[in-house]
Amino acid sequence: SSGINAxxxxxxxxxxxxxxxxxxxxxxxxxxITGCQSSAKTCSILVQGSNKLIAEEAERSIHDALxxxxxxxxxxxxxxxxxxxxxxxxxxLAKYAETLSGVDSHCVRxxxxxxxxxxxxxxxxxxxxxxxxxxELRNRHAQGEAMAGINVKKSCITNITEENVLQPLLVSISxxxxxxxxxxxxxxxxxxxxxx
Numbered sequence: 001s002s003g004i005n006a007x008x009x010x011x012x013x014x015x016x017x018x019x020x021x022x023x024x025x026x027x028x029x030x031x032x033i034t035g036c037q038s039s040a041k042t043c044s045i046l047v048q049g050s051n052k053l054i055a056e057e058a059e060r061s062i063h064d065a066l067x068x069x070x071x072x073x074x075x076x077x078x079x080x081x082x083x084x085x086x087x088x089x090x091x092x093l094a095k096y097a098e099t100l101s102g103v104d105s106h107c108v109r110x111x112x113x114x115x116x117x118x119x120x121x122x123x124x125x126x127x128x129x130x131x132x133x134x135x136e137l138r139n140r141h142a143q144g145e146a147m148a149g150i151n152v153k154k155s156c157i158t159n160i161t162e163e164n165v166l167q168p169l170l171v172s173i174s175x176x177x178x179x180x181x182x183x184x185x186x187x188x189x190x191x192x193x194x195x196x
Contacts, residue, residue: 024048068168077169082149082160083119085172087134087141090115114179119150126152133157 017035024030030046045062049055072078079085093112097105116134123133133150136157140148149160 068171071168071170071174075168075170078166079169079172080147080149080160081165081167082151082163083122083134083137084141084147084149084160086115086118087137087148088146091138091141111180111183115176122150122152126150126155128152128155 015037016033017037019031019033021029022032024046025048028048036042047055047058047062049058090112093108093115097108097112100108116138119137120130120134123130128150137148137150140157145159147159147161148157149165151158151160151163151165153163
C-alpha cells in the first residue's frame with residue numbers, strides 16, 4: 001500500500017528508513033526505498049518522457065554522462081573542450097608533416113586533417129556555420145591562442161578554459177587511439193603502409 005513508513009529489511013543486516021509507493025504522473029507508480037544503511041553509495045535514476053523516443057534519448061544522455069564520470073574515476077586529468085585540443089594538435093601535426101617526405105608526410109597530414117572533423121561537427125551540431133567557425137578557430141590557434149575553442153552558448157570562439165568547458169583527457173585519448181588503430185588496420189589489410 002501507499003506510504004508505508006517502516007524499517008524494511010533489504011538483505012541480512014540491511015535496513016531502509018522509508019519504503020513508499022510514489023505516483024509519478026500519467027497513472028504510473030514506483031516503489032521508492034530511501035535511507036538505505038549501507039556502505040555502498042548507489043542510486044537509481046528514473047527516466048520518463050512524453051514518448052518512447054524522448055525517454056530513449058534521455059537514457060542515452062544519462063549513459064554518456066555516466067561514461068564521462070567513469071573516465072574521470074580512471075584518470076582525473078582534464079583538458080580544454082570546445083575542439084581546442086584537436087585544433088591545436090591539427091596545427092602542430094600539419095607543421096610536423098612539412099618536415100617529413102613521402103608516404104609519412106601524407107599520413108601525418110591526413111591525420112591532422114582528420115582531427116578537424118571534431119570542431120567541425122561541434123560547430124555544425126550547435127547550429128553555427130562550421131566552415132567560418134573552424135577557419136576562425138584555426139586562425140586563433142595559429143596566432144598562439146592554444147585554449148581557443150568553440151563556445152556553443154555564446155556562438156563564437158573564446159578562451160574555453162575561462163568558460164570552464166573541460167573534458168576528461170581519457171575521452172580524447174580513447175577516441176584518437178581507437179581511430180588510429182582502425183586506420184592502421186585498414187592500411188595493413190591493403191599493405192599500403194608498414195605498421196609500426
